[in-house]
Amino acid sequence: MTDTAMGLFGIMTSRRLSNPPIAEPEFCSQLCRAAPQYDLEVLVFNPEGVAADGQSVRGYIWINGQWEYKQAAAPDILYNRCLYATPGDRRKAAAALNALYRTLPWSRGLPGKWQVYEILRRSLKAARWLPETRLYTGTGDLGTMLAEREYGIFLKPHTGSHGKRTLHAVRLNGKQGGGLSLRGRDGENKPFRHAFSRVADGLDWIHEFIGQRRYIIQPYLQLTGNGGQPFDVRVLVQKNGRGAWSLTGMAVRMGHRGSLTSNLHGGGTAVPALPFLLAEYGNTANDLIEELEEAAALLPPLLEEACGRLGELGLDFGIDAGGRIYLLEANSKPGRTVFRLTGDRRAAKLAAENPLRYARHLLLHSAAIRKQQRRQFRYRRENDINGS
Template sequence: MTEAALGLLGIMTCRRNGSPSISESSFYSHLCRLAPLFDLNVTIFQPDGVREVGKRVTGLKWRNGEWISTETSPPDIVYNRCFYGSKKERIAAAAALTALPMALPWSRGLPDKWGVHEILKRSSRAAALLTDTRLYTGSRHLSDMLAEREYGVFLKPLAGTHGKRTLHTLKRNGVLGVSVRGRDRDNVPFHHNFNDQKEGLDWIDRFIGPRRYLMQPYLQLTSRSGQPFDVRVLMQKNGRGLWERTGMAVRLGTCGSLTSNLHGGGTAIPVLPFLQEEYGKAGKYIMAQLVEDAALLPPLLEAACGRLGELGLDFGIDGGGRITLLEANSKPGRTVFRLTGDHRAEKLAIENPLRYARHLLLTNRRVPALSGGSSGVPGRMITMVPKEDS
């Protein structure tokens, strides 16, 4: 770290195949190149790079267009971008953070999907954005929910990412069976029909195994052309420590796909033209409502979870224009803005983590006040295991 630098930002990421052996290397290289503009230095490290009980950290830095190995003192701030592929990776990341007690977390994490649902339902305004959500506890409860829902039931893992291991099950017309479609652990789509409902539900139970799942009514969130879609809104803290909307985009999946995730083959397009094409004159109203809803949620989640730095909020919109919150991610991606050609949002999405890190250092590690004041959400602070995000 140079003497002129305000501090060292450490970005923690899990190990991946390839060279360099890190995910999101393009994003990180941008952060490294821009960091001097904010009087920061950046090092990229993996959990096993924390040495000597946190006294030294080995990792990578970007210099002259390439990644080179580096060893530094402990970072002043840790930006946790680990996407855990296994329990072992999760434990290693937790151990690394424990070994860096003086490093300020750039952001806390969110609980799993059920925890987020339980937080938001305390607020009447946020609860209006939620759909009927239940924990999967076995075939009997899934059978009960199937009987209630004309369009079937959507099942997703509490800590899943990128649409992997999601399921849509539907009672088959004319037979006492079920239809099941979804994506496996490698995000490969599948479709099975079972003439016997018990056989199908037993198959689902084996597919779920020991994992914790949510059940929700299947929402028909498709465009007129039959493509699944949702709206991703990226909310980030700025250089004053206040929440701002960085940008928004429609994520559009392929026809017949269960989800619109980019990792599942989707793409991204600008929001307003899409909404106007799908909903006519109501498109502008829906756009304004999305902006209002996205501003509501970060303070509510922050009040329960502790200081946050950014959130990716995914909203579904049905044929009648009703908006539903599908997911909140504390480790959001930002590829959508490159795909939509929104260069301003793409630039801000990369720069804001550096602006916020600088703000935290300049305020002497003081937790900034929440934008918008008190959320009015009752309840104690929640202890969490951060979820993987997309």
């Protein structure tokens, strides 16, 4: 850390087969370039770079337009942005976090999708945005849900991101030949389709596809635009330099016509929210924007109260043809590529720099707490000495 920086901000990312071997290098380099404005220095590292005793970290800093390898003391504050593709990835990250127990966490993160649903459904105001959700327990309940829903059901992993291993299943009627039709994305996010003449065979295939993973089941919602393309609205909310929640921006993510999801990692793109919603919903578009803003103000404090301090959230909303809004997912490690794709320079700048503003706020706040604790200790010691 330089002599002028007030703190070292550590960004822990998943390991990638690249040089340097870090995820999200563009975002990380943005953090590094902007950090001096906030009297911070940024070190980006993988879980493997953390010493077993937590005293030092090996990672990368951005200097003169390039990444440079560096070993440093443990960071003052840490943002864990690791995504876990395997149980081994999760274990490595957990070991690194345990070693860095003295470091102040930037955010506590969210639990899985089922727990998030359970938290939010307790609020009457939040519950109106939640689609019906059940935990997958076997083919029996799945078969019942399929029989009751014309458009089928949607399954997604309890933990996971980018639309990987998601699945849409729908029963075919007699005119369609009966059976079960499936489409989804595999673990590498590649699309697939299967058809089964017997529903039972399709249910068995789904059960094997799920394996030991926990899944949630929701009704398949018709969330497509007039052109048949799936879309959702990504709303990014972040803590600012005062430690308060603020709305950074929103954008519509669109998938290809016939695609299962609108996720950018699945080949989607992004467009500005208001023009898209005006074209799709006419005069009600502004009302939809206001409702999305209302949800963005309500949901983060509810989740934070249950899960612990959070730093930012990506909230993904679907909107059906009638204008009803559904919360599809809440993500505590959101991407921010949508704002670069839409050309929203203000939101892109805020999205990249708010983590630094909040990190500085946390460091200043923690320093004040330590100072107060020292004053209280001196006061108690003086009273002890004086016999009070």
